[in-house]
Amino acid sequence: MKPTGLTGIRGSILNPLSVDRCEWIPDGLLVYDRAGQILYCGPNKKIPGIKYKPLNAPKKNIIIPGLIDCHSHLSQFDAIGQTGFTLLDWLKNHIYPAEVCLNNKKNAENISQRYFQVLLSSGITFSSLYTNFKTGVLAARRQAEKAGIRALIGYTLMDRTVPGYLKQNPARTIEECRVLSGLFKKSGNERLSFSLNPRFAPACTPDYLKMIGQLAQNEDLYIQTHLSENLFEVSAVKKAFPKVKTYAEVYDRFGLLTEKTLLAHCIHLSPAERDLIGKRGCGVIHCPSSNLFLHSGRFPLEHWMHYPKLALGSDIAAGPSVSMLDVMRDGYYANIQKLSGLFYMATLGGAKTLGMEKTIGSLKKGKQADFVILKTVHSKNASAEDVLSRIIFRSGQVEIKKVFLAGQEVWP
Numbered sequence: 275m276k277p278t279g280l281t282g283i284r285g286s287i288l289n290p291l292s293v294d295r296c297e298w299i300p301d302g303l304l305v306y307d308r309a310g311q312i313l314y315c316g317p318n319k320k321i322p323g324i325k326y327k328p329l330n331a332p333k334k335n336i337i338i339p340g341l342i343d344c345h346s347h348l349s350q351f352d353a354i355g356q357t358g359f360t361l362l363d364w365l366k367n368h369i370y371p372a373e374v375c376l377n378n379k380k381n382a383e384n385i386s387q388r389y390f391q392v393l394l395s396s397g398i399t400f401s402s403l404y405t406n407f408k409t410g411v412l413a414a415r416r417q418a419e420k421a422g423i424r425a426l427i428g429y430t431l432m433d434r435t436v437p438g439y440l441k442q443n444p445a446r447t448i449e450e451c452r453v454l455s456g457l458f459k460k461s462g463n464e465r466l467s468f469s470l471n472p473r474f475a476p477a478c479t480p481d482y483l484k485m486i487g488q489l490a491q492n493e494d495l496y497i498q499t500h501l502s503e504n505l506f507e508v509s510a511v512k513k514a515f516p517k518v519k520t521y522a523e524v525y526d527r528f529g530l531l532t533e534k535t536l537l538a539h540c541i542h543l544s545p546a547e548r549d550l551i552g553k554r555g556c557g558v559i560h561c562p563s564s565n566l567f568l569h570s571g572r573f574p575l576e577h578w579m580h581y582p583k584l585a586l587g588s589d590i591a592a593g594p595s596v597s598m599l600d601v602m603r604d605g606y607y608a609n610i611q612k613l614s615g616l617f618y619m620a621t622l623g624g625a626k627t628l629g630m631e632k633t634i635g636s637l638k639k640g641k642q643a644d645f646v647i648l649k650t651v652h653s654k655n656a657s658a659e660d661v662l663s664r665i666i667f668r669s670g671q672v673e674i675k676k677v678f679l680a681g682q683e684v685w686p
């Protein structure tokens with residue numbers, strides 16, 4: 275047989291299957307082609323007609339799909355761990371001053387470069403993020419491209435209740451977003467997409483929300499925003515939009531609840547709001563570390579347990595760790611659940627939330643070979659839950675050895 279350009283990695287494989295099912299293959303094999311597309315993932319065996327260059331993952335190493343962080347703020351990266359406040363005061367005291375730094379090209383490039391390197395070193399291959407200003411978007415795009423990572427990039431949109439140095443002129447900013455959207459589409463880099471990120475309803479005037487909804491529809495863009503994170507925030511929405519019954523309806527009124535909308539937090543929602551989100555097919559992002567850090571409340575997992583578009587987010591900087599392993603651990607502290615459910619949210623659930631499950635999220639024939647090789651202590655006779663427990667609750671003893679995107683090593 276002639277050389278085929280195929281690579282086959284032998285090792286133990288942990289792979290999400292569904293909302294609460296994960297497979298553990300102690301002696302597994304992952305084969306992918308030169309373009310980074312998976313041809314086989316399963317028990318190690320001879321596959322008729324397929325010849326590959328064999329590579330062995332070292333002993334005690336495990337292969338998992340690349341981790342997906344569905345909610346993070348790149349521009350808050352240097353403000354991690356600023357304590358003492360709940361959401362609204364924390365924003366005022368720590369976050370707004372951090373975000374303004376992205377208005378400087380040099381700062382924006384520097385933060386973006388460090389952010390993506392730390393993500394890759396943590397096994398993250400996709401980040402849905404917020405940055406600030408056009409300079410922030412361009413820097414994030416450039417540095418993400420250099421890192422080879424996948425990302426959904428938008429900048430925080432706001433025109434009221436924030437300091438003057440962050441307030442935008444809606445018409446000018448919408449035009450800027452239209453141009454940026456075109457730039458991302460024209461670039462041909464399928465790993466990177468542009469999104470519209472209204473901060474949250476209280477920070478945007480009705481006119482601005484309307485323009486954002488229209489642009490999202492015209493350009494078929496993703497929308498990222500926050501919903502019902504904190505009770506003071508919910509009261510602020512009632513005051514700002516007295517004629518609208520609920521917080522979720524405010525977004526819906528302006529066309530912001532779509533199948534391409536990612537809603538972070540969703541803690542204090544009414545049954546009617548949950549129904550509305552389900553009807554519109556929005557993604558729901560559970561950010562347990564952030565909810566604990568800012569004492570925002572508990573995400574009511576019991577209502578979302580079987581919702582297919584449920585993902586995890588680090589919510590940097592309210593979440594103090596970039597590691598999705600730590601976020602999974604905090605998810606367990608927030609709600610008792612199977613660890614395979616948390617692993618699903620950080621992999622396949624994230625991909626489904628983004629509508630990208632045909633390409634990423636698990637190791638399956640036809641998908642891209644985005645994967646992480648990590649080292650941890652485990653026994654081959656263990657169950658998937660046992661192995662996940664080692665990885666999630668002893669994350670300090672887990673070493674991320676290598677990270678691959680579409681079959682190419684991107685880290686270290």
Ligand SMILES: [Zn+2]
Pocket residue numbers: 345346347500538589
């Ligand atoms: Zn956030």
